Amino acid sequence: MAWLNTNHVMSQTTRFTLSQADIPRQWYNLNADFPEPLPMPLHPGTKQPVTPELMTAIFPENLVMQEMCPDRWVEVPEPVRDIYALWRPTPLLRAVRLEQALQTPAHIYYKYEGASPAGSHKVNTAIPQAYFNKVAGTKRLATETGAGQWGASLALACKLFGLECNVYMVKVSYQQKPYRRMLMHTWGATVHPSPSDQTNYGRKLLAEDPDCQGSLGIAISEAIEDTATHPDTKYSLGSVLNHVCLHQTVIGQESIKQMEMAGEEPDVVFGCAGGGSNFAGIAFPFIQKKIKEGKNYRIVAVEPSACPSLTEGELRYDFGDTAETTPLMMMYTLGHKFMPPSIHAGGLRYHGMAPMVSHALKLGLIEAQAVHQTKVFEAGTLFARSEGIIPAPESAHAIAAVVQEAIAAREAGKKRVLLFNLSGHGLLDLSSYESYLSGKIQDV
Amino acid sequence: MAWLNTNHVMSQTTRFTLSQADIPRQWYNLNADFPEPLPMPLHPGTKQPVTPELMTAIFPENLVMQEMCPDRWVEVPEPVRDIYALWRPTPLLRAVRLEQALQTPAHIYYKYEGASPAGSHKVNTAIPQAYFNKVAGTKRLATETGAGQWGASLALACKLFGLECNVYMVKVSYQQKPYRRMLMHTWGATVHPSPSDQTNYGRKLLAEDPDCQGSLGIAISEAIEDTATHPDTKYSLGSVLNHVCLHQTVIGQESIKQMEMAGEEPDVVFGCAGGGSNFAGIAFPFIQKKIKEGKNYRIVAVEPSACPSLTEGELRYDFGDTAETTPLMMMYTLGHKFMPPSIHAGGLRYHGMAPMVSHALKLGLIEAQAVHQTKVFEAGTLFARSEGIIPAPESAHAIAAVVQEAIAAREAGKKRVLLFNLSGHGLLDLSSYESYLSGKIQDV
Numbered sequence: 001m002a003w004l005n006t007n008h009v010m011s012q013t014t015r016f017t018l019s020q021a022d023i024p025r026q027w028y029n030l031n032a033d034f035p036e037p038l039p040m041p042l043h044p045g046t047k048q049p050v051t052p053e054l055m056t057a058i059f060p061e062n063l064v065m066q067e068m069c070p071d072r073w074v075e076v077p078e079p080v081r082d083i084y085a086l087w088r089p090t091p092l093l094r095a096v097r098l099e100q101a102l103q104t105p106a107h108i109y110y111k112y113e114g115a116s117p118a119g120s121h122k123v124n125t126a127i128p129q130a131y132f133n134k135v136a137g138t139k140r141l142a143t144e145t146g147a148g149q150w151g152a153s154l155a156l157a158c159k160l161f162g163l164e165c166n167v168y169m170v171k172v173s174y175q176q177k178p179y180r181r182m183l184m185h186t187w188g189a190t191v192h193p194s195p196s197d198q199t200n201y202g203r204k205l206l207a208e209d210p211d212c213q214g215s216l217g218i219a220i221s222e223a224i225e226d227t228a229t230h231p232d233t234k235y236s237l238g239s240v241l242n243h244v245c246l247h248q249t250v251i252g253q254e255s256i257k258q259m260e261m262a263g264e265e266p267d268v269v270f271g272c273a274g275g276g277s278n279f280a281g282i283a284f285p286f287i288q289k290k291i292k293e294g295k296n297y298r299i300v301a302v303e304p305s306a307c308p309s310l311t312e313g314e315l316r317y318d319f320g321d322t323a324e325t326t327p328l329m330m331m332y333t334l335g336h337k338f339m340p341p342s343i344h345a346g347g348l349r350y351h352g353m354a355p356m357v358s359h360a361l362k363l364g365l366i367e368a369q370a371v372h373q374t375k376v377f378e379a380g381t382l383f384a385r386s387e388g389i390i391p392a393p394e395s396a397h398a399i400a401a402v403v404q405e406a407i408a409a410r411e412a413g414k415k416r417v418l419l420f421n422l423s424g425h426g427l428l429d430l431s432s433y434e435s436y437l438s439g440k441i442q443d444v
Numbered sequence: 445m446a447w448l449n450t451n452h453v454m455s456q457t458t459r460f461t462l463s464q465a466d467i468p469r470q471w472y473n474l475n476a477d478f479p480e481p482l483p484m485p486l487h488p489g490t491k492q493p494v495t496p497e498l499m500t501a502i503f504p505e506n507l508v509m510q511e512m513c514p515d516r517w518v519e520v521p522e523p524v525r526d527i528y529a530l531w532r533p534t535p536l537l538r539a540v541r542l543e544q545a546l547q548t549p550a551h552i553y554y555k556y557e558g559a560s561p562a563g564s565h566k567v568n569t570a571i572p573q574a575y576f577n578k579v580a581g582t583k584r585l586a587t588e589t590g591a592g593q594w595g596a597s598l599a600l601a602c603k604l605f606g607l608e609c610n611v612y613m614v615k616v617s618y619q620q621k622p623y624r625r626m627l628m629h630t631w632g633a634t635v636h637p638s639p640s641d642q643t644n645y646g647r648k649l650l651a652e653d654p655d656c657q658g659s660l661g662i663a664i665s666e667a668i669e670d671t672a673t674h675p676d677t678k679y680s681l682g683s684v685l686n687h688v689c690l691h692q693t694v695i696g697q698e699s700i701k702q703m704e705m706a707g708e709e710p711d712v713v714f715g716c717a718g719g720g721s722n723f724a725g726i727a728f729p730f731i732q733k734k735i736k737e738g739k740n741y742r743i744v745a746v747e748p749s750a751c752p753s754l755t756e757g758e759l760r761y762d763f764g765d766t767a768e769t770t771p772l773m774m775m776y777t778l779g780h781k782f783m784p785p786s787i788h789a790g791g792l793r794y795h796g797m798a799p800m801v802s803h804a805l806k807l808g809l810i811e812a813q814a815v816h817q818t819k820v821f822e823a824g825t826l827f828a829r830s831e832g833i834i835p836a837p838e839s840a841h842a843i844a845a846v847v848q849e850a851i852a853a854r855e856a857g858k859k860r861v862l863l864f865n866l867s868g869h870g871l872l873d874l875s876s877y878e879s880y881l882s883g884k885i886q887d888v
Contacts, residue, residue: 013464013529020459085457086537086832093530097604115559117832119871159829160541179623182874185881186828384630385603388530388561427563427871430626437629 012096016258018089023081028249030284030356031242032072033291038242038359039330042317050327058227058235060136063129066243074246080128083160087116087123088250092258097386099406106409107264108402110422111255111282112389118183120392120424121278122153122238125247129236130157139232140164144194144219146274147173147346147394148180149424150238155189165189166233168196168222171214173346179428194219201225201323213342216275216350221323239275240320240329240354248281251421256285259419266297268405270420272397273301273310273368274347276354282421284356287365299366301357302401304376306444307340309333309353310361310368318352331358341444343373344432345393371400374443377436379403380426384433392424393432455540460702462533467525472693474728474800475686476516477735482686482803483774486761494771502671502679504580507573510687518690524572527604531560531567532694536702541830543850550853551708552846554866555699555726556833562627564836564868565722566597566682569691573680574601583676584608588638588663590718591617591790591838592624593868594682599633609633610677612640612666615658617790623872638663645669645767657786660719660794665767683719684764684773684798692725695865700729703863710741712849714864716841717745717754717812718791720798726865728800731809743810745801746845748820750888751784753777753797754805754812762796775802785888787817788876789837815844818887821880823847824870828877836868837876 031038040049055064066074076084095108113121133141141163145151151167158165167189174181174193184191194214195202199222205212212218220237227235237244259265269286271279279301289295303310309332318333320326331352334340338351352358360366380396382403383389391399398420409416426433435441475482484493499508510518520528539552557565577585585607589595595611602609611633618625618637628635638658639646643666649656656662664681671679681688703709713730715723723745733739747754753776762777764770775796778784782795796802804810824840826847827833835843842864853860870877879885 013526015464015529017461017463019461020457082455082457085459117834156832160832179871179874182878183834183871186825186834186874186877188829381630385632388600388604390561390627390630427623427627430623430630433630434626 014094014262016092016261018254018257020085022254022257023084023088024076024250024253025081026073026075027246028253028285028288029069029072029074029246030287032070033288034359035363038355041327041329044319044324044328058224060133060138060234062132062136063243066246067241077131080131083127084250089254090115092255094262095387098383101382101386102403102406102410104406104410105413105415106406107415107417108406109259109262109266109419111251112422113251113278114389114422114425118149118153118156119427120149120153121248121251121281122150123156124250124281125238125244125277126153126157128247130154130161130163133234134161134163138163138234140166140230141236142166142223142226142233143236143238144168144216144223145238146170146216146349148177148184149347149392151189151191152180152183152187154236154238155184155187158189159187166226167191168194168219170194170216170219170346170349171212172342176431177346177428183428194222196222198222199225215322215339217322217336220321221325224321224325239277240352242356244277245280245284245354245356248277249284251281252283252285255282255419264417266419267416268298268300268418270300270302270398270401270418272348272394272423273303273353273357274394275350276357278421278423280354280357283366287360290365300401301366301368302397303368303370304343304345304348304397305370305372306343307334307349308370309351311370315358315362320352329355331355332361343444344429345376345397347394348397369401371397372443373441375400377433377441381433381436389422390426390430390433391422392426393429395423455544457540458538458706460536460705462698462701464529466698466701467528467532468520468694468697469525470517470519471690472697472729472732473513473516473518473690474731476514477732478803479807482799485771485773488763488768488772502668504577504582504678506576506580507687510690511685521575524575527571528694533698534559536699538706539831542827545826545830546847546850546854548850548854549857549859550850551859551861552850553703553706553863555695556866557695557722558833558866558869562593562597562600563871564593564597565692565695565725566594567600568694568725569682569688569721570597570601572691574598574605574607577678578605578607582607582678584610584674585680586610586667586670586677587680587682588612588660588667589682590614590660590793592621592628593791595633595635596624596627596631598680598682599628599631602633603631610670611635612638612663614638614660614663614790614793615656616786620875621872627872638666640666642666643669659766659783661766661780664765665769668765668769683721684796686800688721689724689728689798689800692721693728695725696727696729699726699863708861710863711860712742712744712862714744714746714842714845714862716792716838716867717747717797717801718838719794720801722865722867724798724801727810731804734809744845745810745812746841747812747814748787748789748792748841749814749816750787751778751793752814753795755814759802759806764796773799775799776805787888788873789820789841791838792841813845815841816887817885819844821877821885825877825880833866834870834874834877835866836870837873839867
């Protein structure tokens with residue numbers, strides 16, 4: 001740890017903070033700028049493009065309109081901006097201590113979304129989704145959650161807008177992450193381990209295999225069935241869909257302003273990718289600059305080797321869930337029956353990828369990398385011990401790729417400017433770090 | 445929850461953020477402004493004022509000098525400011541949603557110290573203590589921790605400065621708060637449940653009672669014995685001492701600037717009080733304005749009814765620890781043999797109170813209140829469900845007093861400006877909230 005001893009003398013922290021007035025007033029919609037239009041979702045039966053009518057069965061009309069919106073900019077309602085202000089704008093920092101730990105000429109910047117009360121970027125879309133549902137007269141929301149970051153975020157959002165919240169939590173995370181479950185309870189939500197006895201689909205799976213660990217796909221199916229079978233209930237999804245990616249663009253918009261404050265432009269932008277929403281959040285505003293201003297940023301989605309939809313999946317129409325209840329979406333997928341191993345980054349255990357992120361990869365606007373679990377925790381621990389913040393295992397995927405790039409920069413003797421989205425903190429994932437530190441983690 | 449439904453329309457979040465340049469360059473020393481000098485600590489044997497020589501057995505000389513410093517302002521070394529910048533200045537917000545929940549004319553402001561990587565104010569002193577020890581050539585630090593917030597903060601500080609960290613954690617918290625223990629491990633510290641088998645004193649207590657739950661007093665004794673019996677080791681304390689209160693004054697100094705931004709002055713300032721450091725942090729700079737500018741703020745220390753040193757203890761010379769190894773300090777105390785019940789706010793389970801805080805109470809510069817545990821979690825849950833942030837059980841003591849004051853303001857139909865220090869978040873205390881929500885919490 002010799003490098004650390006002198007660290008405090010060498011390093012100069014730079015933290016770029018924006019004021020409340022800098023919270024974006026509009027979300028950015030990449031669909032307005034894609035050189036080729038995004039393929040429409042299809043009705044599983046007719047194979048025809050889905051109609052708004054079909055979608056309004058589970059989503060409120062105002063969000064369905066957003067999902068299909070062609071406009072480049074979508075206004076952020078003032079009540080949403082007002083709640084964003086509880087933690088936004090989030091800070092952007094230069095990770096000088098990490099740079100020194102790696103002895104790299106690279107400049108490493110991170111946008112910190114863990115500053116939110118729920119500890120991740122997920123609230124950026126939970127708040128508007130609860131708001132638009134409230135306005136549409138919804139009384140109750142049903143959803144699924146992997147690691148629990150989405151469920152916790154929606155629990156908070158529902159509480160702030162006076163909606164009931166019913167969460168199906170992937171069983172492996174329900175067991176591994178009791179604190180996230182308690183967090184949802186503290187914010188007043190009801191939480192079921194999925195597969196659960198609350199739905200026909202869940203009961204069917206439990207009959208087949210009582211020890212089924214669950215998956216995001218299964219939990220989605222349960223939440224959709226719950227929605228279809230309860231009055232005044234709508235469904236809410238924390239990733240994948242266009243309007244979710246749209247809401248997350250506050251991250252990238254703020255980051256662009258903060259990089260201007262830093263007086264640098266990123267050579268490479270990194271985000272971890274499960275369903276794709278935090279990646280979309282940091283990436284899409286930079287992709288716009290790429291398209292409109294001819295910037296040549298590299299934009300990298302980082303996924304787990306254990307669930308490699310972008311790097312090993314195929315681009316085709318597939319279901320968003322396991323029970324084949326959703327429309328067919330054009331996306332990179334491992335197949336909707338794919339059952340990922342129970343890695344610690346529960347939020348990245350999804351068989352597919354957001355259609356918008358998939359389309360961006362197909363068009364060559366972004367690239368993708370997969371990393372193994374031990375590298376992820378090695379990078380996460382190094383970050384924690386140099387920058388202080390404990391990264392969520394999901395976010396640590398991006399850090400693993402950044403570390404690799406920073407080492408390459410050192411070996412090439414080239415300065416590179418690297419930016420990544422630290423999408424959440426890992427304070428409720430410490431048992432995963434404990435497993436890593438005691439050598440008990442699988443290198444999947 | 446009717447009030448919440450319209451909440452998002454009525455409320456207007458205001459968040460007062462300072463820039464990196466606003467991080468205080470000096471700590472404020474209330475000892476320079478007390479109308480009567482603070483009674484000196486005494487040697488337990490000779491009953492004479494302790495000499496610096498005696499204290500340098502366990503503390504580095506530079507910190508001993510700070511402990512006895514008469515100067516009003518003490519410079520914050522640049523390397524310390526540089527690490528403060530990872531999370532400071534911390535935000536100050538007006539809790540508009542809490543005001544609406546309480547339907548009070550009171551304006552409620554809170555300073556949020558949970559924004560630090562360790563989740564509480566404790567890092568404000570952990571960083572300078574590790575720095576001054578590093579400069580003095582210390583290789584290893586020994587300390588105690590209650591709920592684990594101090595231990596985690598010192599673990600991080602030691603890692604950043606390349607020092608070994610050895611923590612004695614009160615056994616009841618070691619068992620109740622596994623995540624804080626894991627947090628210390630992730631930052632590279634060694635953690636022992638106290639009483640432990642690492643010290644003669646610990647072994648003695650375990651022989652008498654193998655199920656001893658431990659206390660801060662016992663853990664302090666173990667850490668001091670560890671220091672005395674290991675080379676290149678110094679002792680570090682997270683509260684009580686003058687230099688600890690000194691380091692925390694960054695909180696109040698920033699708060700004064702932020703209240704000026706808000707265009708209001710507090711009628712009442714609240715902080716929870718265990719050993720007294722976070723209370724000192726928010727209170728002392730306001731006490732200076734009281735003394736120098738004749739302001740008539742009410743400044744309230746809030747403690748648990750289960751450990752009421754300020755409200756039911758007596759002001760006298762007493763030991764800081766249970767094994768009678770520390771100098772005698774003039775403080776409000778329940779007696780150094782006092783064993784508090786195992787309440788969830790482990791950080792407030794201390795038999796005494798910081799001499800400076802005790803002196804301020806004696807001189808009538810502050811007042812004190814005690815609150816019961818159920819009121820604390822009731823207030824903490826209300827805050828979480830209206831403002832989002834889950835408060836640490838310790839910090840929720842201050843919220844309970846604020847809620848009481850806000851209701852009194854409503855009943856009196858008077859606008860009052862209330863400010864409190866939200867000293868930490870409760871993300872690692874969720875099992876305590878779970879106990880409360882399931883009706884399993886004791887009303888001690």
